Amino acid sequence: MAELRFTKDHEWIRVADGDVYEIGISDYAQSQLGDVVFVDLPEIGKQIAKGGQAAVVESVKAASDVYSPVGGTVVGINDALSADPGLINREPTTGGWFFKLKTGDTAQFAELMDEAAYADYVKGLG
Amino acid sequence: MSDDENLKFTPLDALHRSLGAKMVPFAGYAMPVQYPAGILNEHLHTRAAAGLFDVSHMGQALLLGPDAAVALETLVPGDLQVLKEGATRYTQLTDDNGGILDDLMATKRNDGLYLVVNAACKDADFARIEAKIGSRAKLQRLDDRALLALQGPKAAEVMARLAPDSVGQKFMTLRAGKIGAFDCWFTRSGYTGEDGYEISVPASQAEGLAKLLLDQPEVKPIGLGARDSLRLEAGLCLYGHDIDTTTSPIEADLVWSISKRRRAEGGFPGAARVQKELADGPSRKRVGILPEGRAPAREGTEIVDAAGNKIGIVTSGGFGPTVNGPIAMGYVPASFAQAGTPVGLVVRGKTLPAKIAGMPFAPHRYFRG
Numbered sequence: 001m002a003e004l005r006f007t008k009d010h011e012w013i014r015v016a017d018g019d020v021y022e023i024g025i026s027d028y029a030q031s032q033l034g035d036v037v038f039v040d041l042p043e044i045g046k047q048i049a050k051g052g053q054a055a056v057v058e059s060v061k062a063a064s065d066v067y068s069p070v071g072g073t074v075v076g077i078n079d080a081l082s083a084d085p086g087l088i089n090r091e092p093t094t095g096g097w098f099f100k101l102k103t104g105d106t107a108q109f110a111e112l113m114d115e116a117a118y119a120d121y122v123k124g125l126g
Numbered sequence: 127m128s129d130d131e132n133l134k135f136t137p138l139d140a141l142h143r144s145l146g147a148k149m150v151p152f153a154g155y156a157m158p159v160q161y162p163a164g165i166l167n168e169h170l171h172t173r174a175a176a177g178l179f180d181v182s183h184m185g186q187a188l189l190l191g192p193d194a195a196v197a198l199e200t201l202v203p204g205d206l207q208v209l210k211e212g213a214t215r216y217t218q219l220t221d222d223n224g225g226i227l228d229d230l231m232a233t234k235r236n237d238g239l240y241l242v243v244n245a246a247c248k249d250a251d252f253a254r255i256e257a258k259i260g261s262r263a264k265l266q267r268l269d270d271r272a273l274l275a276l277q278g279p280k281a282a283e284v285m286a287r288l289a290p291d292s293v294g295q296k297f298m299t300l301r302a303g304k305i306g307a308f309d310c311w312f313t314r315s316g317y318t319g320e321d322g323y324e325i326s327v328p329a330s331q332a333e334g335l336a337k338l339l340l341d342q343p344e345v346k347p348i349g350l351g352a353r354d355s356l357r358l359e360a361g362l363c364l365y366g367h368d369i370d371t372t373t374s375p376i377e378a379d380l381v382w383s384i385s386k387r388r389r390a391e392g393g394f395p396g397a398a399r400v401q402k403e404l405a406d407g408p409s410r411k412r413v414g415i416l417p418e419g420r421a422p423a424r425e426g427t428e429i430v431d432a433a434g435n436k437i438g439i440v441t442s443g444g445f446g447p448t449v450n451g452p453i454a455m456g457y458v459p460a461s462f463a464q465a466g467t468p469v470g471l472v473v474r475g476k477t478l479p480a481k482i483a484g485m486p487f488a489p490h491r492y493f494r495g
Binding site: 034035037038040056058059060061062063082 | 159160164165166167169351352354355420421422424444445447452474
């Protein structure tokens with residue numbers, strides 16, 4: 001698996017193929033949300049700015065926004081989530097990915113936290 | 127949670143934390159929203175076996191004196207005079223406009239009434255009762271008692287094992303007796319749509335009782351998150367959301383809680399509005415709503431007609447684990463209240479199709495023996 005990078009909003013991102021990135025939410029995020037029951041994914045072709053609202057994830061209790069760690073165009077969504085949103089709880093950084101984004105600015109990726117930095121960040125949240 | 131220092135704690139606080147509960151502020155108390163099993167599992171466990179809930183934040187009181195029932199009837203539309211000793215009734219405190227100040231349970235005792243009211247309203251409720259009828263009956267707060275709820279199809283088996291006095295107890299009645307070594311009052315009632323008990327116990331005994339109940343193989347601890355999804359599936363109102371001072375008991379579809387005598391006689395605050403709505407029908411009504419897709423429609427979601435005009439608002443909405451889909455309740459004009467009527471729900475700018483539905487969403491399984 002390619003290296004994961006993280007945002008302060010608890011999204012992860014990894015290189016899927018060249019300038020296409022795969023995006024989801026972290027294990028910490030899914031543990032805070034609890035049982036996911038619905039996910040609203042972006043439409044393919046949609047342009048999303050870095051930090052823009054990209055998806056909505058709903059647990060039994062509440063709805064939360066998911067933001068895109070980088071700017072680009074949506075080129076794929078994880079259809080498996082509509083039938084089995086629990087994948088986000090069980091496999092947050094693998095089978096529970098949300099969408100794929102093609103970006104013209106691959107340098108954005110390196111500016112995000114790596115796994116060690118993110119682990120420290122989460123620890124700091126208490 | 128900046129107001130942490132002002133939070134109150136129930137007698138089970140240490141137990142919740144030792145069980146790994148996620149604690150949140152609710153009505154001024156630190157309360158368990160879920161345990162490590164999670165809301166979904168806790169909900170399903172309650173419907174399959176038995177769940178233990180800490181509801182010690184709720185307000186308990188005695189209203190003492192021979193006139194307690196007659197006096198309290200001046201503040202609520204429920205029929206309290208008809209109650210025999212040990213019988214429990216659901217009713218509402220109404221205001222002069224017929225709005226709902228709180229909903230509550232009242233149980234007849236030989237010395238008056240035992241009351242259970244909502245946590246967020248308890249100070250105002252008790253102040254109002256004292257101010258309005260304090261000269262006719264004496265209000266005695268029971269702040270030194272905890273309240274637990276044991277709910278689910280296995281609750282009666284658990285109680286039969288630990289509390290022989292519970293055997294044969296009817297729905298909506300209270301008995302006083304021992305559960306294990308603990309002196310309790312237990313009412314066969316609850317807020318989940320399942321058979322079960324609400325158990326009042328001295329605060330100093332609460333942890334021992336909770337541990338005894340949790341030691342039973344059928345019983346798991348359940349947090350406020352599942353309490354909310356269970357009551358929503360059961361079609362039960364949450365005060366401050368589905369009912370408040372803007373909603374009358376008739377609009378809220380609580381007509382069943384007002385007896386024929388009280389409908390005719392009135393004699394409670396806002397009786398004129400209630401009687402008018404009984405005669406003419408309310409202009410709007412609380413209804414169940416089933417979204418057709420998978421997207422939950424949360425509290426505050428606009429309900430629209432086929433032309434996109436706003437006709438109402440969702441007052442509770444989420445995911446029903448037993449229904450295995452989204453469910454909601456809200457208020458719509460009476461002309462839209464028929465089950466099966468198509469409506470739209472505006473979720474994140476998109477209008478999603480939904481239908482008005484009868485409630486409960488999950489069938490009630492109260493003990494009717």
